[in-house]
Amino acid sequence: MYQAKQERYDQMVYNRVGNSGIQLSAIGLGLWHNFGSVDAYENQKAIIHQAFDLGITYYDLANNYGPEPGSAEINFGRIMAGDMKSYRDEMFIATKAGYEMWPGPYGDWGSRKSIIASANQSLKRLGLDYVDVFYTHRPDPDTPVQETAAALDQLVREGKTLYVGISNYNGKQTQAITNEFNKLGTPFLIHQPRYNMFNRDVESDLFPVLTKNGKAAVGFSSLSQGLLTNKYLHGIPENSRANKSTSPFLQETQVDQTLKTVAKLNDLATKRGQTLAEMALAWNLRQPAIATVLVGASRPEQLVDNVHALNNLNFTNEELDQIDQILAGQGEISWGKH
Template sequence: MTYRRAGHSGVRLPAVSLGLWHNFGDTVPLEAQRAVLRRAFDRGVTHFDLANNYGPPYGSAERNFGHLFAQDFRPYRDELFIASKAGYDMWSGPYGNGGSRKHLLASLDQSLRRTGLAYVDVFYSHRYDPGTPVEETMGALNTAVRSGRALYAGISNYPPEQYREAVTILRELGTPVLLNQARYSILDRTPEDGLLDAVGDTRTSLIAYSPLAQGLLTNRYLSGEVPVGSRMSVGHFLKHEALTGAKLERLRTLAELAGRRGQSLAQLAISWVLRDPRVVSVIIGASSVIQLDQNLDALLGEPLSQEELAEVDALSR
């Protein structure tokens, strides 16, 4: 495993982290989850990324992780960097989502109970909430760190201007802030519209989720068919309309480029996101040990050449 330093800090994170968004809820057998977590840790993946509402149902990913942590990982707690988040929909009623102090701290306490952890390594404000003053949200993260429930603060899904403001407030409070978590892939280059600059200017790091664009940047859909059991066949987050004819042709051309490099399309996509030194890690999901190993092997590839980068750039834009 390759490790990268997170921002202007002493923390090093694996270049590839494991996200527990889709494959660790109650719809997946616990033994399958255990196998993926064990294999990831054996290969040097020390960072596991959670949130309060990961599942399905909400909370089940943290609960299942807590069960496996108690059985397998408790002796290795100091070799793990575990994240949780709050800010999106979690429970009904007026305090079940958003950026309020009430929601964030109540949610963090629930997350600690579900996981059985004494603290998380980083606690994120999961989204920018225009209905809550940024000072209030950052004050809640400051309390989470100062109370010992988290070691670091993180920001996720904030626009560049609000991100800069949030980092400024946290540093004025003396709260260590490491990461901005954002969606970033060959097919979604939104962070290049100011967010990567904000990360660089504030001496923090971007940690990228959905580097495979919910599975579009894999070999799974290159035939134009939708495999049974795939994320697109379920349609929760990846819709059929995402696979247009023009996009399919671009994906096939990217796959040809990957093949010339001796990589799969997914491995190329991971290598591409990691090309930028402001990106500390990519968060991947994995439904099996085989899939996990294939994605981690992206780190074995050679750096992209300038010619290859130009080819990807033309296709992605």
């Protein structure tokens, strides 16, 4: 039987989420990949155990994570019902609704019908009475923002989530739904945008809105689907997602155009005494608007490596200027959906 390490909170950094009373681990575990029905269950348990032993408190799911859709929640629920049950109150668990989950007009987007039904299904799969934050996964162009906000507010009042969040909303959309939450008195906690060295548009569009409203963000795609690691320093490995024709997120031509940029960034990381991934995570966390960066893991050791980023979170102005210069000729890469 798993027993958590007593010293699990000693090395982790915890950041306050905007003006709220919540602190989240600077590194969060994303279950987008490696927790589906096609993945080894014992390895999933080992990853969760390692994350918790490292002081990671934030666990990020969505209704459609798998494959198959829903299976990540089912597997996480099994783990919670077993080894992790006694630690529930030390964990901050998130899930979402908004991408296609079941056929027909109610299994997608942000209507009240879709959000409430999805939340009920997620809680059943997770085996939990409530989640800590429930997100609308993306803005719905065909549903009034008032309806989406009211549905999330209802989940709080029914005790199905403690807080609500939004994901993939731009600055204007974020302000619009924030206004609705303020009218309702909804505990709107956090935004989840794509953010990494290759995806920086949110710095000018979204982050000022979050700061103005006393909110914060948890960034996904923190390592740009593995580009900001040592995986591609010497080309595209055969077992990478970039080399699989079924991947809509990483294509060989897209990786090739970034290899020189990645190599230069890696040289700077080496001078800082970090791996490229460690530097990239630390760079994300330099942003005051970012409370947590999400990482994925296919094995426990990857989490140990990622948490090493916290050993050197400070950048000199010269280092930040160098990174900006390296990235200047790269342009923005934006692949896939989350």
